[in-house]
Structure formats: structure tokens, C-alpha cells
Amino acid sequence: MRLVIVRRICQAFFLLLLIWSCLVTTVGDRWFELRGWPVSWLLELDPLVGLATVLTTGSLYKGLLWGAATLAATALTGRFFCGWLCPLGTLQQMVGRWADRRRSRRARAAGRQSHPGQRIKYLLLIGLLTMAAVELARPLVALLAGGGWIPIGAAILAGLVMGRWGNRSWTVSAGWTMAVAGGIALVLGVMLPGHRLLAAGLQTGLLDPIPLVYRSVSLVVLPLLAPGAGTIVVGGGLLTGGVLLLVLALSAWRPRFYCRYVCPLGALLGIAARWSLWRMGRRDTDGEACTGCGRCNHHCEGACDPADRIRWAECVLCYNCRDDCPERILGYATPPSTTGEIAGPDVDRRKVIAAAASGAILLPLARLGDPLGVGWRPDLVRPPGALTESEFLNRCIKCGQCMRVCPTHVIQPAMLEAGVEGLWTPRLDFRLGTSGCQHNCIACGHVCPTAAIRPLALDERMGLGPFTDTGPVRIGTAFVDRGRCLPWSMGIPCIVCQENCPVSPKAITTRTVLEPVAGLDRLMVTRVRSRSIDLHLPPTRRPLAGGDYFLVGPAGPKNALRIAGRQADRIELAGDPALAALRQEAPAAVHVRLQQPFVDPHRCIGCGVCQHECPLRGRAAIRVTSENETRSRAHALLAGAGLPPTKE
Amino acid sequence: MTGLNRREFIHRSVKAGLVSASALGVGWWLHDTDPPALEPSTEALGGIPDFSKTSDGGPAMAIARGTDRVAMVRRTLGALGGINRFVRPGDRVVIKVNAAFASPPAISATSHPDLVETVVMACIEAGAADVVVTDNPINDPASCFRLTGIGSAAEAAGGRVVLPTADRFAEVTLAGARLIRDWPVLVGPLAKADCLIGVAPLKDHHRSGASMTIKNWYGLLGGRRNVFHQDIHTIIAELAALVRPTLVMLDAVTAMMHNGPTGGSISDLADTNTLVAGIDPVAVDAAGAEILGRRLDQLPHLQQAADAGLGILDYRTLNPLDVP
Numbered sequence: 001m002r003l004v005i006v007r008r009i010c011q012a013f014f015l016l017l018l019i020w021s022c023l024v025t026t027v028g029d030r031w032f033e034l035r036g037w038p039v040s041w042l043l044e045l046d047p048l049v050g051l052a053t054v055l056t057t058g059s060l061y062k063g064l065l066w067g068a069a070t071l072a073a074t075a076l077t078g079r080f081f082c083g084w085l086c087p088l089g090t091l092q093q094m095v096g097r098w099a100d101r102r103r104s105r106r107a108r109a110a111g112r113q114s115h116p117g118q119r120i121k122y123l124l125l126i127g128l129l130t131m132a133a134v135e136l137a138r139p140l141v142a143l144l145a146g147g148g149w150i151p152i153g154a155a156i157l158a159g160l161v162m163g164r165w166g167n168r169s170w171t172v173s174a175g176w177t178m179a180v181a182g183g184i185a186l187v188l189g190v191m192l193p194g195h196r197l198l199a200a201g202l203q204t205g206l207l208d209p210i211p212l213v214y215r216s217v218s219l220v221v222l223p224l225l226a227p228g229a230g231t232i233v234v235g236g237g238l239l240t241g242g243v244l245l246l247v248l249a250l251s252a253w254r255p256r257f258y259c260r261y262v263c264p265l266g267a268l269l270g271i272a273a274r275w276s277l278w279r280m281g282r283r284d285t286d287g288e289a290c291t292g293c294g295r296c297n298h299h300c301e302g303a304c305d306p307a308d309r310i311r312w313a314e315c316v317l318c319y320n321c322r323d324d325c326p327e328r329i330l331g332y333a334t335p336p337s338t339t340g341e342i343a344g345p346d347v348d349r350r351k352v353i354a355a356a357a358s359g360a361i362l363l364p365l366a367r368l369g370d371p372l373g374v375g376w377r378p379d380l381v382r383p384p385g386a387l388t389e390s391e392f393l394n395r396c397i398k399c400g401q402c403m404r405v406c407p408t409h410v411i412q413p414a415m416l417e418a419g420v421e422g423l424w425t426p427r428l429d430f431r432l433g434t435s436g437c438q439h440n441c442i443a444c445g446h447v448c449p450t451a452a453i454r455p456l457a458l459d460e461r462m463g464l465g466p467f468t469d470t471g472p473v474r475i476g477t478a479f480v481d482r483g484r485c486l487p488w489s490m491g492i493p494c495i496v497c498q499e500n501c502p503v504s505p506k507a508i509t510t511r512t513v514l515e516p517v518a519g520l521d522r523l524m525v526t527r528v529r530s531r532s533i534d535l536h537l538p539p540t541r542r543p544l545a546g547g548d549y550f551l552v553g554p555a556g557p558k559n560a561l562r563i564a565g566r567q568a569d570r571i572e573l574a575g576d577p578a579l580a581a582l583r584q585e586a587p588a589a590v591h592v593r594l595q596q597p598f599v600d601p602h603r604c605i606g607c608g609v610c611q612h613e614c615p616l617r618g619r620a621a622i623r624v625t626s627e628n629e630t631r632s633r634a635h636a637l638l639a640g641a642g643l644p645p646t647k648e
Numbered sequence: 649m650t651g652l653n654r655r656e657f658i659h660r661s662v663k664a665g666l667v668s669a670s671a672l673g674v675g676w677w678l679h680d681t682d683p684p685a686l687e688p689s690t691e692a693l694g695g696i697p698d699f700s701k702t703s704d705g706g707p708a709m710a711i712a713r714g715t716d717r718v719a720m721v722r723r724t725l726g727a728l729g730g731i732n733r734f735v736r737p738g739d740r741v742v743i744k745v746n747a748a749f750a751s752p753p754a755i756s757a758t759s760h761p762d763l764v765e766t767v768v769m770a771c772i773e774a775g776a777a778d779v780v781v782t783d784n785p786i787n788d789p790a791s792c793f794r795l796t797g798i799g800s801a802a803e804a805a806g807g808r809v810v811l812p813t814a815d816r817f818a819e820v821t822l823a824g825a826r827l828i829r830d831w832p833v834l835v836g837p838l839a840k841a842d843c844l845i846g847v848a849p850l851k852d853h854h855r856s857g858a859s860m861t862i863k864n865w866y867g868l869l870g871g872r873r874n875v876f877h878q879d880i881h882t883i884i885a886e887l888a889a890l891v892r893p894t895l896v897m898l899d900a901v902t903a904m905m906h907n908g909p910t911g912g913s914i915s916d917l918a919d920t921n922t923l924v925a926g927i928d929p930v931a932v933d934a935a936g937a938e939i940l941g942r943r944l945d946q947l948p949h950l951q952q953a954a955d956a957g958l959g960i961l962d963y964r965t966l967n968p969l970d971v972p
Contacts, residue, residue: 050675059680068675075667272671275663334657387684451683473686631686633830634871639878640827 004323007083011090018042018087022217023226027407027443038063040401040449045085046210047071047272048125048265049397053450055132056202056394061451071272078273078280082259082266083301083316088209088247089259093301093318095248096255105298111254112300114311118260122271122345125264126352127359128204134360135200137188145189152189156182199363201421205398207264215400215424216244219413222404233432234403236413240424259316260303267345270313274344280306280315280322281337284329296321296330306330309340363421371419376635378625380418381428381606383411384437384461384473385445385454388631395452398424402444402453408435410608411444426453428475428608430624431617436609437475439502476606476626477637478507478599484621487594491515493548495595497610497622507603508610508622510595514550514557517542520590525553525582531564532572533582542592544571550591553580560591601628601637692821692830696868699844700892700927706733709926709968711935717901717923721766723971724897724925734894737775739842743767743807744893746848746864747783747798749910750791756902757911758792759847761801763899763923767847768805779807780837783867810837817870825886827879832870833890846896846929850920850936852908856880857947858940859909860933861896862888884949888929888958898924898936905940924968930959931966 021039024032040063043049050067054060060068070081082089100108144152155178162175188197205211220241223232234240250257259266273279284290296306299320304311306321307330322330336343369375372390383402386392403411403426410433411426418425426444430436440462445455456473459465463472478497486492498508519538527534533551542549550560551573559580565572573580582588599622606624614620628637710727712720725731735741745759753760764781771779781802785792789811793799799809810816816836822828838844848864855877856863865887866873876883900922907916920939926932930953937947944950944961954961 047671054674054678057684058678059684060675060678061683062679062681065675065679068671071671071675072668075664075671272667275660275667277661277664385686387686391684445683454683454686636872636875639875639883640829 002323003319007317007319010084011087011093014042014085015087015090018213019217019221022214022222022404025218025401025404025447027405027441039447040399041066042085042087043210043214043397043399043401043449045070045081046208046265047074048204048208048268049210049450051268052129052132052202052204052208052397053395055129055136056200057391061395061449063449071269074269074272075275076277077317078276078278078312079266079269079302079316081269082263083318086209086213086259086265088213088263089256089301089316091213091248092251092256092258095251096301097299099252100255100299108299109294109297112297112303114303114305114314115260116346118303118311118314119346119351120261121263121267122347123351123355124207124262125267125271126355127362128207128264130356130359131363132200132202132204134198134363138198141185141189141198143189144185149186152182152186155179156186197361197364199367201363201393202395202397203363203421204264205396206423207262208397209258209263209265211397211399212243212247215240215398215403215413218400218404220244231434232409233434234409234412235429235432236415236424239415240413256301256303256316259301260314266316270345273313276312278332278334279310279312279336279341280304280317280330280332281310281312281335281341282307282329282339283331283333283335284327284338286338289327289329291327293326295324295326298324306337307339309342310337311342311346312336313343313345366420371421373634376626376632377418378627380414380422381476381608381624381626382629382631383426383428383444383453384475385442385456386426386475386631387452387454392452392631393421393425395450396425397450397452399449400424400426401447401449402426405443405447406433407441407443408433408438410435410437410612428624430608430611430620433608433612436612436624437607439605439607439609472503472605474605474628474630476608476624477601477604477628478606478608478610478622478624479627480597480599481619481621481623484616484619485597486615486621487596488621491517491592491594493592493594494615495597496613496615498595498597500609500613502607502609503603503605505603507600507605508597509600510597512593512595514552514560514591514593516552517549517590517592523588523590525577525584525586525588526569528577528582528584531576532570533577533588534570535588537566537569537571542590544590548593550593551580551582552589552591553577553582554586555579555581557591563590597622604628690819690830692819693833693835695820695822695890696833696835696838697841698892699841699894701734701894704733707969708928708966709924709931709935709963710971711968712923712925712971713921714923714972715901715919715921717760717762717899718766720901720923720971721763721770721897721925724923725770727969727971728895728925728927731770731774734845735771735774735776735843738777739771739775740778740780740840741771741776741843741845742780742782742837742841743771743802743845743847744864744868745781745783745798746859746867747789747792747796748786748867750785750787750795751910751912752795753797754914755911756849756904756917757851757909758796759798759849760899760901761797763847763897764798765801765805767845767897768802768807771843771845772806776843779805780810780841781807782810782812782834782837784812784834784870785867812870820890822886822890825889827876827883828869828886828890831873834868834870838868843894844891846891846893848896848898849902849904850898850900850940851904851911852906852916852940854908856884856949858933858937858942860936861893861898861929862891862933862949862953864896865891881947881949881952885952885956885958888949888953889956893927893929895925895927896929896932898932900924900936900939903940926963926966926968928959928963928966930954930961931963931968934961934963935968 044063044066047067050064159178301318304314412429482488562574710724817832853859
């Protein structure tokens with residue numbers, strides 16, 4: 001079988017695996033919803049996820065070790081991941097091939113020539129990784145700041161001397177490096193202490209193709225196309241899907257546009273493949289066998305110029321060149337191409353420094369408003385188990401797995417609600433979900449590939465068993481908006497929130513009051529019968545006979561009589577009118593019995609079921625904000641709450 | 649370049665192997681199957697140093713009457729055995745003032761600059777190596793120290809103002825406490841100090857009943873300390889346990905009788921013409937409560953502190969020296 005056929009089968013397998021992984025990431029008891037599918041395996045295979053989280057957290061979580069295997073294999077064999085596995089690459093390849101059908105051979109070949117813009121992806125990678133890594137410099141800067149400016153000054157001087165008068169190339173470059181690094185350390189550690197310029201965060205998820213394709217499938221494709229998914233509501237579809245459409249559209253213009261120009265994962269693999277044992281290239285001795293037909297360029301996926309000096313970092317091992325070559329002089333072997341090769345990426349030091357500097361400065365700019373400190377967003381409610389915001393942002397790769405698995409789809413992708421940094425990160429939207437965050441559900445943390453949402457045990461989530469002392473995991477607190485709440489502001493009985501509060505004992509309690517009904521509070525009795533009275537009743541749509549309404553006479557609210565029925569101006573009462581001192585010409589008022597809700601912040605876990613169920617569907621009269629969430633002590637609402645009991 | 653000689657091939661193979669092996673090795677080394685903690689735990693201090701020097705058997709308390717704070721400080725200190733009883737030559741002294749608000753001294757919401765200046769000067773005269781005046785105010789710290797006159801008074805007498813910058817706080821857990829747990833406290837100036845002197849004005853306080861020398865320690869707390877207003881008496885009693893000062897002074901020359909603790913008008917003030925100094929903050933505050941016209945049952949925190957053995961509520965049993 002031709003190798004390109006094998007490749008296509010492999011690509012199809014991984015594309016289907018991706019769709020399958022997203023499709024089955026649901027909670028339920030149907031056969032395909034079995035727990036334990038390795039639904040995040042493709043994400044774990046992605047070494048950029050592993051590398052970036054290692055830089056931000058110093059550890060490689062669980063399955064992300066697969067990424068190390070990918071990287072190790074790439075270092076030996078080249079970018080097989082791009083050409084054979086990556087589902088986004090496969091989709092682009094399909095679109096590119098389809099678009100090429102109507103093109104002339106000349107146009108086809110032109111679109112598959114290498115282009116200087118292909119270096120952009122390396123610069124993006126360097127920027128994103130620098131963004132993830134800058135806080136690693138903190139201990140060093142602290143050390144330098146502790147020692148004052150003298151050691152740094154000495155390093156700068158020594159560096160300048162070595163750079164200026166060194167006589168070997170390595171002493172010169174080491175000297176300049178010392179001088180520049182010392183200068184940066186001087187600025188950060190001595191002149192501008194406070195570490196404000198050293199803010200790290202994980203933003204590879206913006207461009208990393210595997211999270212991109214996961215979230216595109218989970219948040220756009222499946223809600224649109226999957227059988228029975230018509231009820232799934234997902235916000236941000238235009239942006240999420242628009243990115244995918246743009247990637248595919250651009251690949252119609254230039255095959256694998258994203259892979260060639262943007263993809264930071266491809267860049268990482270291209271760098272890793274620098275010294276690979278096997279590589280593509282021409283195998284004709286002295287370059288004589290080539291007739292110069294150029295067919296090898298016609299379907300080149302990586303735009304790596306296989307007939308010329310092959311750009312090995314760009315080659316995605318698609319094997320099309322070998323397949324197309326009538327002379328069969330292209331192949332995959334240990335020697336480099338007989339016409340020479342460009343083994344590494346096409347970037348110079350100046351561009352690398354510029355990219356790293358840009359990556360280092362963007363987060364400090366985004367964090368000038370201190371979004372992780374005093375500028376935190378109370379409307380941002382994260383899923384239960386989500387780490388403290390800074391730790392969370394150090395791990396979340398925006399893959400959308402938690403949003404896909406959430407049985408109520410209350411977990412939604414943030415657009416700007418979590419700040420620019422938080423784009424596509426999970427936030428709870430109690431309007432869009434089919435309910436609040438379910439009390440006995442721990443699904444999101446168990447599919448999160450990076451533990452940005454910590455996998456909780458059910459006991460831990462509920463505060464049972466060994467977790468009785470720490471109590472349940474709180475994601476926020478519900479606050480009653482008394483200006484909107486029906487019983488509080490409009491004299492209408494309701495308490496749907498109290499009824500639906502899943503916490504036991506309930507976090508929402510009520511106080512019962514009897515309140516006069518505006519417009520019905522200055523009535524005059526015209527006639528008294530045994531169990532009813534007549535009075536001039538203004539027109540009202542209130543269900544007076546519904547059981548919540550009372551008639552109060554001169555004997556006061558304590559002797560109010562329940563209204564049992566109504567016919568025009570005649571009101572039937574659930575007792576003798578005399579009990580309420582209702583005589584002819586006596587004043588009377590209609591009162592309504594209301595239960596007004598209160599939230600007990602010691603019990604509320606912020607699940608938002610109350611907000612979701614509130615009949616005010618526009619802006620609910622009870623709303624959850626992240627005050628008192630377990631994950632942040634800085635957001636504590638209660639003195640001494642949530643702390644272990646004292647040992648006395 | 650054509651072909652590949654053995655040397656080049658070995659070179660490349662070694663590099664490829666190194667990249668490959670280091671990817672696996674570093675991955676394996678940093679591999680962590682345990683999820684991280686919800687919030688990284690911090691190491692909290694077990695408390696702050698104990699600055700009390702009660703074992704010397706000297707007088708515990710002195711009450712001066714008058715309007716001249718400078719003379720009253722001198723008289724009370726003299727009655728208590730002189731400043732040298734508290735401050736030894738070479739000592740590092742911290743004076744915790746009440747600089748809570750950026751308001752002028754005439755409002756009496758903050759420690760009076762004359763009082764601060766005299767105490768600093770006395771410490772310097774006693775041979776103190778360093779006299780630090782500090783507080784973590786509610787309003788902007790720099791403005792507070794400037795507008796209350798405390799900053800310039802302290803510096804005129806030879807002390808220095810330490811502002812509550814973030815690096816001066818550390819988390820403290822007080823044993824047995826319910827509220828002071830992993831809580832940021834302004835320990836920076838205290839860590840290497842030998843003496844702690846509290847200087848507080850006598851004020852009404854709407855939530856706690858009165859703001860006196862123990863409530864003044866609230867200004868050593870950092871973080872969103874106002875959550876403790878939910879349980880104000882407990883936090884004040886815990887502060888009495890956390891902070892064991894060398895000496896406290898309660899300035900009741902002009903007391904804020906109502907509308908406290910901010911006041912804002914001289915109509916809130918009364919000339920009560922008293923200065924109380926002592927080594928037992930509970931006793932000093934009990935005397936202050938009397939001046940403010942509060943019954944002890946209106947100030948549960950004093951009772952709680954006394955019950956915890958942190959001081960004497962019936963201050964008269966300490967035989968306070970009257971220095972008119």
C-alpha cells in the first residue's frame with residue numbers, strides 16, 4: 001500500500017477519535033457515556049500543553065506525560081504529529097486539497113512554496129512560552145535584589161568587558177548576554193522591585209491546535225450537528241466557530257495556512273526535530289536524477305521546498321513529494337538531502353528577543369488592573385474545584401472539556417467576562433445552563449486534563465465524611481436583590497429559590513409577613529353575611545381566592561381572615577367576619593401572606609440553582625457572585641468561616 | 649553537502665538522543681499524578697513576640713489629670729518608675745499609634761501628635777537605639793501620618809515612621825483563636841523590636857462600644873480585616889491575646905463621646921482631661937470605659953479578655969497611682 005494511503009487512514013482515525021472523544025464527553029448512563037474513556041488523550045499527547053504547564057507550575061500533571069513521549073519521538077523522527085495525527089491539520093489538508101482542485105498546476109505549486117512568513121509561528125511560540133515562563137525568574141531576581149546592585153553591576157561590567165574585548169565568538173556573545181541579563185535583573189530586582197514586571201500565565205491554549213480543535217468540536221460543531229443536541233446552549237459561538245472557519249478558509253487560500261504560519265505546536269515540534277535521525281530529502285547522488293519537473297511541490301503540505309534545500313523544520317512528513325516524484329528520488333532516510341537542507345527554523349536572535357520581550361510584557365500590561373487581586377471579578381463564578389484564579393490561569397488550556405461534559409451546560413466559555421486572559425475559560429452562566437451547578441456532580445474536574453479544575457471526590461464536594469470539618473466546596477454566594485424579588489418588592493408570593501435550594505438544611509430560609517396589598521388596602525364593608533362580606537372592590541387581577549390573601553378588619557392583622565372565594569364584590573371568608581370585627585361600614589384591607597427569602601451565607605455553596613430557577617429570567621432576583629468561594633481566602637465573606645474548628 | 653559521513657551522523661544522533669531522552673527524563677522527573685491543593689497553603693507564624701515586662705513588681709497603672717499632654721506623659725511615666733523601667737539603652741522601640749484616619753488632630757480621631765512626640769522623645773532620652781512609629785490605617789497611610797500630625801511629630805522627636813507596605817505583613821495563626829488564623833499581621837516592625845508601646849485616643853465606637861488601647865491593635869491587622877466586624881468582641885479579645893505590649897497609654901484629655909470612631913466634628917468631643925498609662929491594657933481600658941460612660945456589660949470584649957486571664961477588669965485593685 002502506498003504510504004500516503006496509510007497516512008490518510010491514520011489521519012482519518014485520529015480525526016474520528018477526536019470527534020468520538022468530544023461526543024462521548026457527556027454524563028449519563030447510555031452505553032457510550034461510560035466513564036473512563038480517555039477522552040483527553042489527544043490533548044495529553046500535545047507536548048505544548050505539557051511544556052507550557054511545566055513552565056507555569058513546575059510539574060507535569062498525570063496524562064500530560066504523553067506529551068513528553070510525543071516530543072521524544074519527534075526528536076528522532078520529525079513532525080509526524082502534524083502530518084499524521086493532528087485533526088486540525090487533517091481538516092486543513094482536506095480543505096486545501098479540495099480548493100486546489102480548481103487551480104492550475106502553476107497556482108498549486110505557487111501556493112505550496114515556502115514563504116518567509118512561516119517563521120511567525122516560531123515567534124508566536126517563543127512569545128507564548130516566555131509569557132508562561134517569566135515567573136521562573138522570580139527567585140533569581142529576589143536573590144539579586146537581596147544582594148543589592150553590586151553583584152549585578154559587577155556582572156554587567158564583566159559582561160561589557162568580555163563583549164567588547166573578548167577574542168572568541170563565544171566569549172563575546174556570553175559577555176553581551178551577561179550584560180543584557182544583568183541589566184534586566186538590575187531593572188527588575190533593584191530599580192523596580194515588587195515583581196510587577198514578572199507575571200506569568202498560560203495562553204498557549206489560544207493558538208494550540210489541539211485545544212482549538214477540541215473546543216471547536218465541543219462548543220460549536222456538536223451543539224450544531226450532534227443528534228439530539230438541539231437543546232444545548234453555548235455562548236460565544238461566533239468567536240469560537242469563527243476561529244475554526246477562519247482557519248479552514250485560510251487553508252483554502254494557502255494549504256495548511258495555520259500549520260505553516262501560526263501553529264505554535266508545529267513550531268515546537270519543528271524545533272524538536274532539528275537533529276532527528278531520519279529526515280525527508282532527495283536521495284539522488286549528486287542531484288543528477290532530478291528532471292526539475294517540480295511535481296514534488298504540487299502537494300507539499302508543509303511548504304518545505306523538498307526539491308530545493310529542504311526546510312526540515314517545516315516538513316510535516318506528508319510523504320506527498322515522494323509519492324508525486326516520477327523519478328522516485330525523494331525519501332525518508334538518515335542522510336540529509338543530497339541538495340542540502342535547512343535543518344532549523346528560519347529565525348534570528350533579534351527576532352527571538354523581540355518575540356520573547358513581547359511575550360514577557362503583555363501579561364504585566366493585562367494585569368495592571370490587578371484582576372487577580374483587588375480587581376477581581378465577582379461575576380466570574382468558576383466550576384467547583386477550580387484552583388485559585390492565578391493557579392487556574394496557570395493551567396487552563398481553554399479546551400472546553402469541562403463545558404462539554406457539564407450535564408447542565410451551566411459551564412460556558414468566557415468571552416471577556418474573565419478578562420482578556422480568560423477568553424474561552426470556563427465560567428458558570430446560570431441563565432444559559434439548564435440548571436445550576438448540580439449538587440452531586442463532579443464531572444468537570446475529572447475530565448480537566450491539566451487539573452485547572454481539581455478532580456474532587458464527591459465527599460469533598462459535598463463536605464461529607466472526612467470533609468465534614470471543611471464543609472462543602474463553595475463556588476460563590478447567592479444574594480437576594482430585594483428590589484427585584486417578587487415577595488420583597490411586589491407583594492407577590494414566590495420563594496421558588498427556597499424550594500429549589502439543594503443544600504440540606506436549606507441555605508435559603510424565609511420569614512413570613514402579612515402585607516397590605518396596594519390599591520386594596522382602603523376598602524369599606526357594605527354588607528356582612530355569615531361567612532362572607534360585600535365591599536366595593538376595585539378591579540384587580542390578583543388571585544384573591546388563591547389562599548394567600550387575607551382580609552384584615554378593625555381587629556387588626558392578627559385576626560385576619562383568609563379569603564376563600566370571590567364573586568364580583570362579594571368575598572367569602574374562611575371564618576366568621578365578626579372575628580376580624582368586620583361590620584357594615586367598617587374599614588377593611590386585603591393583605592397578602594408573603595414568605596420573604598433570606599440567604600444563610602454559612603450554608604450557601606453558590607450552586608446557582610436558585611438563580612436559574614428564579615422566575616425573573618431576565619436578571620434574576622437572586623444571583624450568585626463568587627464572594628466566599630472556597631478557592632480564594634481573599635474572597636472570604638465571613639469572619640472565621642471555613643476554617644477548622646479550634647482545638648481547645 | 650552530499651551524503652553523511654559517520655562523524656556527522658554520530659553527532660546528530662547524540663543530539664537527537666539527548667533531546668529525546670531529556671524530553672522523557674524531564675517529563676518523568678516533573679511528573680505529578682496528584683492534583684494541586686485548592687489553595688496553596690502558607691506557613692503562618694505562631695504569634696508575635698511578647699513585649700510585656702510584668703515580672704518586675706513595679707506599679708501597674710497611673711492616671712494623670714490635666715490638659716497638657718506633655719506634662720501628663722512625664723508625670724505618669726515618672727509615677728510608673730520612669731521610662732527606663734520600660735526602655736533600656738539600645739532598645740528598639742515600636743510605638744503603635746492610632747493613625748486610622750486622614751483627619752486633623754482637632755477631630756481627636758487619632759493619636760495626638762503632642763503625645764506621640766513626648767513618648768518618642770522619652771524613649772530617645774532613655775537611650776533607645778531606634779524608635780519606630782507605625783500603624784496600618786484605614787485611609788491612605790501616607791496621608792494619615794501627614795494629616796494627623798503624627799508623622800512630623802514622631803520625626804521631630806527623633807523617631808521614624810514605618811508605613812505598612814505589603815512586605816511588612818506576615819500570616820499569623822494565634823493558638824486557640826477562631827479569627828486570627830493564617831491572617832496577615834504587621835509583624836515587620838515588631839520582629840526585631842524590644843518594646844511595644846500602644847498610644848491610643850479614647851473614642852466611642854459604634855460597633856464595639858469603645859475604641860481604646862486593645863481595639864488599637866486592630867491596626868496591626870492586614871487583609872480584609874473588616875470581616876471581623878461580624879464578630880467584633882471576639883476579635884478584640886483575640887487581639888488582647890495576640891499583642892502583649894510593654895506599656896499602653898490611653899489619651900482621654902479630649903475624648904470622642906459619640907459618632908465614633910471617625911467623629912468629624914468637635915461637637916462629638918468632650919474635655920475629659922485624663923491620661924491613663926499602664927502595663928495592663930485590660931485595666932487601662934476598663935478605666936477608659938468609665939471615662940467614656942460605658943458600663944462593662946456594654947463592652948463584652950473586655951470581659952472576654954479578663955476571663956482569658958489577659959488582664960484585670962477591676963482596675964482599682966491595681967492601685968492606680970493618681971498624678972493630678
